[in-house]
Amino acid sequence: MTTGLAHAELIAVLSAVTGDEPRVMTVRSGNALPSGPFELEHRSLQAGLREWVRDQTGHPVGYLEQLYTFADRDRTRENAEVRTISISYLGLVREQAAPGARSPGWHGWYEYFPWEDHRRGRPDVLSCIVEGLQGWVAAEPARREHRQRRVDFTFGLEGAAWNEDLTLQRYELMYEAGLVTEAGSPAHDGQGREMFADHRRILATGIARLRAKIKYRPVVFELMPESFTLLQLQRTVEALAGLTLHKPNFRRLIDQQELIEETGETTSETGGRPAKLFRYRYAVLEERALAGSKLPLSRN
Amino acid sequence: MTTGLAHAELIAVLSAVTGDEPRVMTVRSGNALPSGPFELEHRSLQAGLREWVRDQTGHPVGYLEQLYTFADRDRTRENAEVRTISISYLGLVREQAAPGARSPGWHGWYEYFPWEDHRRGRPDVLSCIVEGLQGWVAAEPARREHRQRRVDFTFGLEGAAWNEDLTLQRYELMYEAGLVTEAGSPAHDGQGREMFADHRRILATGIARLRAKIKYRPVVFELMPESFTLLQLQRTVEALAGLTLHKPNFRRLIDQQELIEETGETTSETGGRPAKLFRYRYAVLEERALAGSKLPLSRN
DNA sequence: CCTTTTATACTCGAAATGAGTATATCCGGC
DNA sequence: GCCGGATATACTCATTTCGAGTATAAAAGG
Structure with missing residues (x-):
């Protein structure tokens, strides 16, 4: 029988801003986002995540919003009988002091996405990335024009303005072009730090969501x-x-x-x-x- | 052991607009949204839903976006060993012709939410609802003022403008006040048609999302x-x-x-x-x- | 007491917005 | 053939918002 039995896992993108630097809570020395299984005794998904984060880190979470749910066939489990459903959340916390039992690590967003910080002008990595993307554009002549437009638009080239909201699209484009890697593949230098499994993609989702949200909802104050x-x-x-x-x-x-x-x-x-x-x-x-x-x- | 084993269920809010009336695809003569289990052979959640809808209804789905994921302890299953995780999607389809094997039913949004249609002025039901809400406001003296502000804001009273995006908040407020019911509780007349389980709440989520989205993304054209x-x-x-x-x-x-x-x-x-x-x-x-x-x- | 540094206040033209009016083109009846 | 009803499309205008820049205020340090 193929009925939908699955493991449910909660993954958190918890962010704070300290010293003008946006940071995310991590485990495994910055290689993974905090996560844990959704247990039977949890009242709801949100409640489950709240409890779990409090227990693990001693941090109170203020704002909490669901990010995305996905199910991939094969990640860590080789078993084909049961799949993993990952439910990710974005949380905003006020400080990063008061570490709990197993004190969490905090790492700057831009360690993982150095091309996303334009406060001191266009980052140098960008020219490197754009060059790599040009290879991808040229690689398939039939789709050349379409790919070129997509690159120009997403990275703000050729007269298009840089749009800070497109963090996720940029990451996905780079992933498609083979410029960044998830878990275990050969590393690319200078294009940001990697993370376990697809955690870096989830972080990109969180950043994109938050960047979009600060424009029309007063969520900054949570930070x-x-x-x-x-x-x-x-x-x-x-x-x-x-x-x-x-x-x-x-x-x-x-x-x-x-x-x-x-x-x-x-x-x-x-x-x-x-x-x-x-x-x-x-x-x-x-x-x-x-x-x-x-x-x-x-x-x- | 309490490890997170769960059933995964996909629920779709598929909308179209025909004859200037927004409609939603339903099953069970308008009492439920189309849904089905997430199966092992599906590549991803989105792919699973696409296949599933095509098989069941013969409808091609254009735009498809994830709405929300939730897990409630006890819904239809009395079994406490396994929980149901419901993942809802919003889909936009161009027409409602070409019914497939089991032809789906289509029902107007405003059958379920008559107070949400302000095209021909403020609907009459609203005065009824507001009256009911006043009871709820008065019911707890300690929170009176807070509740009153919440009602005024959500329903556009006392100088506040009606905000069409607040469909979900309005529904939740009415639910909290006991003015609408989910599955099986005694019915309230004239306050919109009910649906199975929490499907009406999911529909409200879809409506709210779409109303917000048409303002900054060209999704109308999908319809x-x-x-x-x-x-x-x-x-x-x-x-x-x-x-x-x-x-x-x-x-x-x-x-x-x-x-x-x-x-x-x-x-x-x-x-x-x-x-x-x-x-x-x-x-x-x-x-x-x-x-x-x-x-x-x-x-x- | 003058310079540096940060904070706060004001100005001004260009663009977007809310609200309303005017003109064009078809149809059907006379 | 022309006129009114109906719908489509075009223009106007005052007000508000927005982008960009300049000017003044209040502390600290030499």
């Missing part, structure tokens, strides 16, 4: 301390997006959205003129239709 | 015939959003996005002056960074 300066907030967004932002316009955007309010205090730890401290207005969660309509509505 | 008029396109978007749109501005929006091009032909089936026919420019898929940055970028 901020209780009070913060406007520049700290900007640096955090920049770290996630891998881009530098226009300071005056960023501030205008923030305050016209009325997401934050002054605490009344200031800090002079920043060097020059003391900066006002702000806090997130939790009230917005239930107050406003965040992300307006974008459809041209009619009266009546 | 359109090869060539169409601008008004047909507008009516389709309106059907999905459950809202009426401003015609001149809708057209401006469409053509400044350069998503479509004229076929050169016209149709006079519409009554008055013949309308130009358009077709979707598939090139856009690989051409442009759809959905611009929204972050205030800086030079350099």
Whole structure:
């Protein structure tokens, strides 16, 4: 009988931003994402993951969102009778202190994806990657044009702008072209650190999701301390997006959205003129239709 | 041993728009969404669902996107040894003709969610629902204020605008307040048709996802015939959003996005002056960074 | 007290948006 | 053959938002 019996596994992409660097919680010295089986006693998938992370790492998880579920025939198990279903989650945590029982490791996103950080200009690795992709483009003459357009679009070449949201598409394109490898294949140097099985792909999914989400939902605040300066907030967004932002316009955007309010205090730890401290207005969660309509509505 | 053995089940929300009415494919005379077990011979979850739908209904599925995965302890199975993991997908199909072996049924979204269709003004059911919700708000004095804000925001009361994207939140709020029921509980009249198990909740998830998505990704075209008029396109978007749109501005929006091009032909089936026919420019898929940055970028 | 550094405030033209009006082209009846 | 009803398409205009840049304020250090 072929009825769908499967192992269920939960995998977490837990991120924080410390010192203007976005980081992810890892196990096995940075080679894998934390994961564990979904057990019978768990109330729900989300609850299962929460408990599991708390037990393993001592970290409280604030925001938690499902990322993706997939089932591949053959991964670690050779057994064809039972398949593994992997359910991945994206979680945001405020700090990385307080390590629990088996203290987790934290690693910068851009160790795994060095081409994704454009804060100090276009990374050098990119020229290397694009060169490799050109080989792939040329490899199949029939699809040449199509592949070229795909590369140009995904990596922001030929007049197209770099789109930070396309992290996953870029990774998948590189994977298709044989420029990056998953688990166990021969390594490519300088194109980012590898991870166990498809964990690097899952991390790419998480990064892409978070980069898209910060634009229309106030999730950045899950990563901020209780009070913060406007520049700290900007640096955090920049770290996630891998881009530098226009300071005056960023501030205008923030305050016209009325997401934050002054605490009344200031800090002079920043060097020059003391900066006002702000806090997130939790009230917005239930107050406003965040992300307006974008459809041209009619009266009546 | 408590290791995570589970049944995997695939559930599909397949939607089409016919005659300006958004519809969903159902089985059991509209009481359930099509679903089936994930089998060992399937290459992947998505492939499994595709095959399965084709076999069962003879329908080709174009666009297909994962919706949500959940695991509940006790649904149909009383057995505590094995749990069911349900993986739901949203699919868009172009037509509803050509029924396959066991021809599927099609039912309008708004049979299940009559309060979600605002094209002909605020539906009457809404006053009924809001009244019911007021009872729930008053029921627990300690949380009164919080609940009231949540109701006002979710249903667009007290100056807040109706937000068509909140379909799922509205359903969940009504569920929490005991106004709608899932499988087998006593029925509430006039508050929409019920469905088997949690299928109605899954449908709400699909509707919400699609309503959000049409705003920043050109997925509507998956529901359109090869060539169409601008008004047909507008009516389709309106059907999905459950809202009426401003015609001149809708057209401006469409053509400044350069998503479509004229076929050169016209149709006079519409009554008055013949309308130009358009077709979707598939090139856009690989051409442009759809959905611009929204972050205030800086030079350099 | 002047320079450096960071913070905050203001300006201005270009583009997008909300709302409405005007013109074109067909059909059917007279 | 012409006129009104119906639908399609085109244009206008004030307002808001957005990209980009400049100016002023308040601390620290020599």
